[in-house]
Amino acid sequence: MSLMSALTLLAASFITIPSYNGVIHIGDSIVFISVVVLGRKKGAISSALGMFLFDILHGYTYWAPFTLIIKGIMALIAGYLWEKGESKSIIQGGVAFSMSGLFMILAYFLSGALIKLLFSGKAITFTQALIVSSYDIFGNVLQVVVGIIIAMPIIKGIEAYRKS
Template structure:
């Protein structure tokens, strides 16, 4: 177990109790960050939880961050009236964290290169924006307003893109300085 503590970002073949605790705690942090400041939008919510998705990617690595982010964000959806979004959120936030963690830990960067981390967060965020856009199309067409055409659903889903962009930018602005501080403590 001591080896796992020294390699917080590395993935191992076995899942230890310590790994489960880290994922559970980070899922709780993601949930709380999403719950504290969130603003309902037409078909969803804009929140600051993405900052903790990005931090999870740096602290836990891609696989554990994906699990923590998927659990924390979908739990928020389930407990706050966004139940229809929970399956989308589980996949989208999990993949978002996986992308960010993969880029942050590529080569020998080990999540410590600030510019690389910003790139990782931005690419993960771009994935999230696109994925929620297409999920919004499905929600608009088949759940919110089944009588509209698919073209109207594509237009209607555009309305959430500015909020999602703001959410990603705020997440990056919070996660970058926080991750710098946490990397110092992690040593």
């Protein structure tokens, strides 16, 4: 679990592209790999801790508590859907990881609005906070899609190794 937390932190730190409220990174690929390698519970804990540490170490401290919860639940969803699928195919993995990614996108959208509302230092309405938070939706979609594209061949390799 510690190794997967460290890999999550490293992957998120490796390539970061600034977005409006945060960054886009490839750490989600390790979130998906973690739940396949460790199972949903241990994968969720390691993913949440790795991403939490990323936020703390890279100056996104406002986001850290949200990330801890969001990435943990994201991994639980991904792991649950992966474990319940029978085929373990690329399509089944893509669906499982996409569903967890949709949760992440919505959760970060709402969390971003809450952070803007509470910590912007300006008098803004919740609607205005939602509008500002919506600027990161495309980046979060891109992050999930790239995470799936990176994770699936690695997961298929792990699955093939386990069968041999």
